[in-house]
Amino acid sequence: MVGTSDLQELQLVCPGAAVLHESNLEYVYLPRLKLPAGCSPPEADGLLCLQGRDGYLTRLFLSAEVRGKGNNWKAHQILSRTWYVCSWNNVSSDLRPAQILAEHLRAFR
Amino acid sequence: MKAHFRITSDLLGHILSDLRRPHPFAGERVGFLTCRAGILVRNEFVLLGQKWHTIADEDYIRDFSVGAMIGAAAFRKILQYGYTNPVSVFHVHLHEHDGIPRFSQTDQRETAKFVPDFWNVRHGLPHGALVLSNTSVSGKCWYSAATQPIPISEFRIVGAPIKWVRHE
Amino acid sequence: MNERFQRQSFLGPNSDEILEHCRVGVIGMGGGGSHIVQQLGHIGIGQLVVVDNDRVEESNLNRLVGATATDAKKGRLKVDVARRVIKGINPKARIKTIPKLWQTSGEDLRVCDVIIGCLDTFSARAELEAMARRFLIPYIDIGMDVHTVETRFVISGQVILSIPGHPCLRCVGFLNDYLLAQEAQRYGAAGARPQVVWPNGVLASLAVGILMQLLTPWHGEHRTIEYLEFDGNQNIVVRSNRLAHLQTDRCPHFEDGDNLGDPFFGVACEKNALLCDA
Numbered sequence: 001m002v003g004t005s006d007l008q009e010l011q012l013v014c015p016g017a018a019v020l021h022e023s024n025l026e027y028v029y030l031p032r033l034k035l036p037a038g039c040s041p042p043e044a045d046g047l048l049c050l051q052g053r054d055g056y057l058t059r060l061f062l063s064a065e066v067r068g069k070g071n072n073w074k075a076h077q078i079l080s081r082t083w084y085v086c087s088w089n090n091v092s093s094d095l096r097p098a099q100i101l102a103e104h105l106r107a108f109r
Numbered sequence: 110m111k112a113h114f115r116i117t118s119d120l121l122g123h124i125l126s127d128l129r130r131p132h133p134f135a136g137e138r139v140g141f142l143t144c145r146a147g148i149l150v151r152n153e154f155v156l157l158g159q160k161w162h163t164i165a166d167e168d169y170i171r172d173f174s175v176g177a178m179i180g181a182a183a184f185r186k187i188l189q190y191g192y193t194n195p196v197s198v199f200h201v202h203l204h205e206h207d208g209i210p211r212f213s214q215t216d217q218r219e220t221a222k223f224v225p226d227f228w229n230v231r232h233g234l235p236h237g238a239l240v241l242s243n244t245s246v247s248g249k250c251w252y253s254a255a256t257q258p259i260p261i262s263e264f265r266i267v268g269a270p271i272k273w274v275r276h277e
Numbered sequence: 278m279n280e281r282f283q284r285q286s287f288l289g290p291n292s293d294e295i296l297e298h299c300r301v302g303v304i305g306m307g308g309g310g311s312h313i314v315q316q317l318g319h320i321g322i323g324q325l326v327v328v329d330n331d332r333v334e335e336s337n338l339n340r341l342v343g344a345t346a347t348d349a350k351k352g353r354l355k356v357d358v359a360r361r362v363i364k365g366i367n368p369k370a371r372i373k374t375i376p377k378l379w380q381t382s383g384e385d386l387r388v389c390d391v392i393i394g395c396l397d398t399f400s401a402r403a404e405l406e407a408m409a410r411r412f413l414i415p416y417i418d419i420g421m422d423v424h425t426v427e428t429r430f431v432i433s434g435q436v437i438l439s440i441p442g443h444p445c446l447r448c449v450g451f452l453n454d455y456l457l458a459q460e461a462q463r464y465g466a467a468g469a470r471p472q473v474v475w476p477n478g479v480l481a482s483l484a485v486g487i488l489m490q491l492l493t494p495w496h497g498e499h500r501t502i503e504y505l506e507f508d509g510n511q512n513i514v515v516r517s518n519r520l521a522h523l524q525t526d527r528c529p530h531f532e533d534g535d536n537l538g539d540p541f542f543g544v545a546c547e548k549n550a551l552l553c554d555a
Contacts (some may be wrong), residue, residue, distance in 0.1 A: 001471060002517070020535055020540050021533050021535035022535065022536060023403070023407050023447070023530050023536065024530055024532060029540075052454070052458070053457075053461050054400055054458065054460075054461040055458035055460075055461030056455065056457070065332060073347055073379050073515065075380040075381050075517075076380055076400075077379070077380040077381075077383045077404045077405070077408050077479070078404065078407075079406075079539075079540050080147060080383060080387075080408065080412075080538070080539040080540065081383070081413050081539075081541065082380055082381045092363050097438065115412070115413040116413070117413065117442040119440055119442050120442070142478050143540025144538075145534065145537040145539075145542075146538050146539065146542045146543065147387060147411070147412060147538045147539035148384070148387075148539065149387050149388050149541050150384075154542075155387070155412065157411075157412065157538045158413075158536050159534050159537050159538075160366065160534070165362040168373060192448065194534065195540070195543065196534070231543075232544040234542070240441075249342060265390070265413070267413045267414075267415065267441055267442075267493060268440065268499075268501070269416065269490070269499035269500060269501050270490070270491055270492060270493065270494060271390060271391070271491055271492060272498055273295075273298070276313075
């Protein structure tokens with residue numbers, strides 16, 4: 001469960017962050033998430049899953065692929081939209097939510 | 110602009126059962142159906158029946174000039190729900206006959222009075238009204254506070270089997 | 278009644294009209310999907326949305342209904358083969374072909390009355406079912422597998438009906454987190470899975486039969502959940518005993534209101550400009 005403090009922490013990074021549900025999973029919607037410098041696009045909507053999904057401890061889905069960064073991009077249909085995710089594992093769900101997000105964004109540095 | 114409506118047969122059956130219950134003094138019952146929505150194609154959207162909100166017996170007002178009159182408490186409850194949940198709100202009542210139901214002049218007048226209140230608490234989502242019969246359904250939808258309501262062009266009742274009601 | 282459909286008049290007095298107005302989405306134009314669209318053409322489904330990003334290859338010709346050696350040589354899109362097959366049977370059918378991953382074409386599927394999934398992976402099935410539930414669309418899932426048990430080969434398959442409000446693929450135990458995690462770990466190591474034409478034919482026919490019970494009133498016994506298991510070694514189809522273990526006819530996995538509709542509808546008005554006051 002994404003707690004109030006978890007959401008507030010992510011809202012400091014991404015104003016407008018909100019929790020959404022699909023099936024038995026929770027996602028934190030991160031509108032217009034700023035990606036690391038040099039990324040194309042420079043920002044994208046994000047969907048952060050703080051719990052295990054598809055064998056990954058946590059996952060960060062984006063509304064667009066980051067060109068030239070990340071490997072094995074796959075498309076998913078979640079919450080009635082298309083989202084893209086690359087292979088980037090072992091970001092533990094034990095970290096603070098903002099740390100989890102930061103660790104996932106390292107894939108695009 | 111075209112509006113479509115989908116509801117599970119179980120939810121519709123639950124609504125009909127509730128509306129058919131006798132009331133201590135009102136001639137008929139009414140209620141609210143909250144819905145989610147989505148775009149289908151350009152200029153067409155779909156409303157998806159989500160939850161039925163029964164109106165408590167004590168929230169009806171004695172007014173024998175109409176079939177049913179509900180008081181401020183009933184509206185307060187549904188407006189509160191609409192404020193805290195991103196839903197469209199539809200007023201629903203039943204005409205106990207077979208065939209296509211139609212909104213009476215009273216229905217249309219009363220609906221136009223309270224739908225704007227739904228816009229105040231939940232701007233940006235369509236709201237409206239449905240009228241059921243024993244075998245069919247009709248509806249109107251306001252998708253903007255600035256426009257006249259549009260008829261709901263197709264109802265799909267999702268169950269086994271699937272049923273459609275189309276108003277061309 | 279159209280002379281073409283006289284032999285199926287038992288489906289009900291308005292059945293040809295029902296079928297003509299119906300729109301069915303078929304996701305995956307491989308061995309299973311290609312069988313299904315051929316049958317939908319015969320039966321008179323008036324509108325189809327067919328989705329597959331793949332092209333015909335030589336190795337598909339052992340099972341891809343309607344595909345020819347020339348199609349394989351030219352690398353024809355599988356959805357184009359499907360269109361040719363359907364139109365050859367029913368020239369009046371309106372067909373939307375989507376030669377893309379279905380995950381990038383979700384909006385095109387929202388208009389469907391029923392979606393039939395002929396997909397390869399559990400994760401894709403989970404997402405397709407969730408999308409179908411969001412828009413209150415009944416979903417029929419089919420799949421087959423050839424696997425090795427000790428030294429022998431076993432052919433198996435399933436057809437599952439998932440109706441919004443009623444048990445889903447998770448409820449009946451077909452999907453669970455363990456299977457999804459196992460599948461994710463095998464990603465990239467799967468290789469070409471064995472596939473043959475006749476089990477696909479059995480499963481496709483069962484799926485179309487279930488579809489017809491959803492659409493037309495001929496049957497009288499309407500099931501809100503179906504899970505049929507095909508044993509391709511014994512050549513039998515049985516109702517899964519997993520259904521006997523269902524505690525309830527309701528589904529707890531999609532009850533939350535968030536699982537319905539587009540959660541971004543009306544939230545960001547610039548995305549739904551047609552519904553916002555100027």
